[in-house]
Amino acid sequence: MQTLLITRRLPDRVLQAARARFDVTMRDRTDPMSAQELRIALRDYDLVLPTLGDRFQPDVFGDVPNPRAKILANFGVGYNHIDVDAAKAAGIAVTNTPGAVTDATADIALSLILMTARRLGEGERLLRAGQWEGWGPVQMLGTHVTGKRLGVIGFGRIGKAIAKRCHFGFDMEVVFYNRSKVEDPGMPARQVDMAEAMAADFVAVAVPGGAATHHLINATTLAMMKPSGIFVNISRGDVVDEAALIDTLQAGRIAGAGLDVYEFEPKVPAPLMTMENVTLLPHLGTACLEVRESMGMMAVANLIAFADGRTPPNLLNP
Known part of the structure; x- marks a missing residue:
């Protein structure tokens, strides 16, 4: 044997x-x-x-x-x-x-979008700490998700699954960046260059890891995002230059981030741990x-x- x-x-x-x-x-x-x-x-x-x-x-x-x-x-x-x-x-x-892994990973991407936009992790921490003082009209105002624009970086199986959830579930307009031409996106979606995809309201990264995509998301590409943009990564940690992301967040150049993977996991940089506008999950993409x-x-x-x-x-x- x-x-x-x-x-x-x-x-x-x-x-x-x-x-x-x-x-x-x-x-x-x-x-x-x-x-x-x-x-x-x-x-x-x-x-x-x-x-x-x-x-x-x-x-x-x-x-x-x-x-x-x-x-x-x-x-x-x-x-x-x-x-x-x-x-x-x-x-x-x-x-x-x-x-x-396709559907489970796409579900986590959508979870990160919602958690970060609607400040769900922050709200739960507030409640568990016994600091919630009751409902109020301006309490913990977040970002509305329905009807916004989604930019997907990498339009393979997982990228398409994220896009379908956002378009058909939340009526979002979808644009995507992919290194090769996608002849049939399988849904209403428009292939654009990196700058236009990164300028969406929500950016979800779904590229494979490896030398070709190492630090694909860096200071230059993060600068393409708008100040109200929210960044989500469910691909591989080293696709993102973590130091550049931290600098971008600390400078307030984007509104927030949701991460399930990390460049040097299981190590998570202390600055990310302290930011309330960052949602952090312990690599739960396929954890079903x-x-x-x-x-x-x-x-x-x-x-x-x-x-x-x-x-x-x-x-x-x-």
Whole structure:
């Protein structure tokens, strides 16, 4: 029976499916694998099921010239922590779990828009602290969402799902920036340049992580936003230059931000923690049992296909 390393605890249903087919070792911890653990994974196991933060980069592959592991079945749609080209050069297949995360991640984007615009986190903190003095006509006035303009940065599966929720649910006008031409947005939406997308009332970032999008949102692009604009990121933390975002917020150049991901997570900069106009979530994008089960079962299906000599359904580096 082939050996499989699972680098974090997964839902019981997924573990049962994996154990039915493979000799499973589960690393029952929440932190990413250390440099030594990454190299041991490639050296000592036939298959590896890693996830966010397990940084399989060129130096790791270079230190294990004849890896026993032949596949990294990533748990998650984002895979910027894995250098797929270096993996391919080492003879290792890489897969991910697209599709399963789309709706849950789009829901979180909408949650961040509403929470930040309507000051919901701030209001709950006020109430829990026993400082609410009762309803008043000018109490905690926020930003109306219905009928405003949404700018989506990245119009793939998740970007489109965010746009559909905002347009059909809140009658928002949608503009979007995408590096390639989108022939059929699938809904009323207009492709524009970065400046026009960033100038919307609400900006939601939904691009994949990786070298091509590292610090795509920076001081220059943030300066394109209007002072009443609200910025939301549910993609990857390093898509945003966090220092530039903090400077922009502290200077009052935008109205607020909602974040589910961070450049150096789980570290969150202290200035973000102290701003009442910033909504902070602990990377909850796909945190629903059904979604995590679907992701895990998709990863296991990729592993089983590979073990059977078939092409995995979600192969990234053929």
